[in-house]
Amino acid sequence: MSIQDRAGVGGAAARHAIGPDAANAVAHTLKALADPLRLRMLSAIATDPDGETSAGELATLTDVAQPTVSHHLKVLRDVGLLASERRGTFVLYRIEPGYRGAITTLLDTFAPSAVGIRRPPHLTGLTDVDHELSSLAESLAARVPGATSEESLHVVRESYAALARRGGIPTHLVALTEHFARQRLDDLVKARERGDGTTAVRHPGAAHPPQVLFVCVANAGRSQLAAALMAHHAGDRVVVRSAGSAPAPDVHDTVRELLAEIDASGADDLVFPKPLTDDAVRAADVVITMGCGDACPVLPGKRYEDWVVGDPALASPAGVVAIRDELDRRVRALLAEIVPGAPVRIPDPSPARP
Template sequence: MTDVVWHHREDLSIDQHLALRTAAARLKVQFDAYYGAETIERFLHSSYDQFATGSTIPNFLPLLAERFARQRLTALAKVEGHQDDGRPVVLFLCVHNAGRSQMALGFFEHLAGDQAVGWSGGSEPGIEVNPAAIAAMAERGIDISTEYPKPWTDEVVRAADVVVTMGCGDACPIFPGKRYENWDLADPNGLEVADIRPIRDEIERRVRELLGELAVPAVSGR
């Protein structure tokens, strides 16, 4: 792959440079039928910058950038009609993408399995997922500890079939003709696990209801 972006980045260490080059190569294998090297590296570059200013773990940034770039390129490919496997896509949005939307995504992926696609984002992404929310979800056997706060982007919103908003107000993106739902839920930020449990349980109820409306049956036994 031609080094379109990274040789201009003097802020990167040698290890980060190599990690991003490797990430770009993996993304090219997945998306080169639709997009050229320059587009793929541009998405990886901008995804890296989304996390670079707030992350306290620089060595983890290339992996975060690759994961986010893969989601964005998948969304763009759907929007542009290059690929669409027919599965419904639901995007969960809140302010920090650290509590409500992450719990909703956790339940959605747990219950839907591979029958649907779930994404999440925030209007003002935090630094990490709320540890108390992680603990509350672990009580239900769902691990959201590997998730990370991230922003939304236009292609991700446009690719979603349903956009569920939770407290982001006027900052939530609006695209005409798209299905929106607003879930009025308390913000778990700063709460103890005991206080988060009722929020968690209400999120599960709403996710199950949404899956029913989408005709996506819960995975057996869940």
Template sequence: MTEATMIPTDDETCAPDPSHAIAVDVATTLAGTLKALADPLRLRMLSAISTDPRGESCVCDLAELADVSQPTVSHHLKVLKAVGLLESQRRGTWVWYSIAAGRQAAVSALLEGFAPAVIAPNPQPEAPVAVSAFDVEAHINRLITDLSATSAGVSPEIVTGIVRDSYTALARSAKITRYLVPLTERFAKQRLADITRDTASAPPQVLFICVANAGRSQLAAALTRQLSGGRVIARSAGSTPAAGLNSNVAELIRDIDGESVEELFPKPLTDDAIRAADVVITMGCGDVCPIVPGLRYEDWSVADPALASPEGVALIRDDLADRVQALLDSLTN
């Protein structure tokens, strides 16, 4: 093909319509904010402030994040404040920093959504598995039949709906599709147990929710099972489930639960799980959790282990263990 033949005709366009791009002033403002964030220490400071249980952090605390001088710490904080991400208040000798009003959702999206996606390892292409749509349908139908026979008081129509909805929900984030049917079985059984739960006689049930259901919420559920000795049922879910557990958290859960970590997988949030819970604990998932009257809700400000160092992950585990123990004391005493 010659160069002449590559010239577009009158009916063709050689580039997208420039009007589809974001406006220049918006791009300029956004670039300034991204430039301010393009420093590891500033990102760590922003993360520390956003997850501080007090809702704010003293500059003296933030100085512990790196071996730099106090003026350097103050400079980084002023840069983040200049682009509108932080606000500050002097009280006595020290200055306290918090996430600026109206910017909490943006900071959460950066730390809870964008950051884990960026640092996640690129998944290896899944080896092709010769599973036809007919085979999948046959497995699903068999699962519906089996669960209908063992789910007393639940109509076959409801079982069918739960099984098919569970399969579809898990398929949205699945990377290894060959395991979808057994995962669907586990998820559907959990949902059926939730909708048939006798709240008057059943043990207390806690639902932990985070964004990906790959770290904090899974770890909190494992600690609840361990520390309660089975006296409290723990569930976990994610507003946007990941494809698998964070490797750091999987190791911790293996230490807590033994081999049961192999039974764990990120699950989407469902109304069944919320309505079956006595307590709903949210961790960084914003306002996606529906509010059901009569339920007890708590929001725990806990750092994301996917973004933490090994030492940081251990601190997150200890923080969660303390919170879980206090929760159990309130439920079982």
């Protein structure tokens, strides 16, 4: 549309913009959120296993006096974000049900994007690497029993495009595509063999080990740590996958350091955020979600669990370690259930590699 045309469309902006009353209401709520301590309090409440926290517990987040903490909680409660309930001598605070989805989006999607400066998405034209992708597809079709040449080429091209859309530097993008496409083809064949999609947790000695899928929003923190811990403790007794409903360009730096400690062999150099696919869900026996909301499809015959765990992207160094330890506890418990009697590997007490 030309400048002259735009000038002649009177009131178009007013018709498309948010209404003044709604804008005032949203701005009022955002103003209440525009305080670092309030945001930390909100994240602590949202990720608490019981979904509620006392003012005394929240006071440990900072060195301010408890009356100051109570003031901030009152601000959040006055705009409707929090509800409170007195139980004996304690007042417990929780997220108002109507705001849970919005708070999840704020903490799991908007906040990590605001913390790190992201490069614009970079999508290399497929025609530039068409020969490499075609050769890769032929190779994978020969290496994955049950995969056809046609679906291998489709999966390879789709995987390449999906990884490129994450943004970041497209270094070794074809190599990452090979790793991701191989997983996807394995999952596609496995899901097709099951037919009706129903599964059962397998036990030691069964033909195939159980498969566990860890899902979070960015696949850059929680799900990567959980997958690495499960692979470390279970070895080849469990097939491990991780994915994100909106994958980030790369794994968080603090998380990558912990991944290097978990896997001293150096295999963590193949760790990268991957998009969630339906085939990954269909092939899984157990699906663990961590803050990804309703993005993960719910299929019959699967075991689903939602783990309320903090986001390493927003945590302090000590907080990231605490998140790792919480995930380690949960992973060990899950492994004991899906592979009864399976011993877990004791963490190596030696210092992390540089």
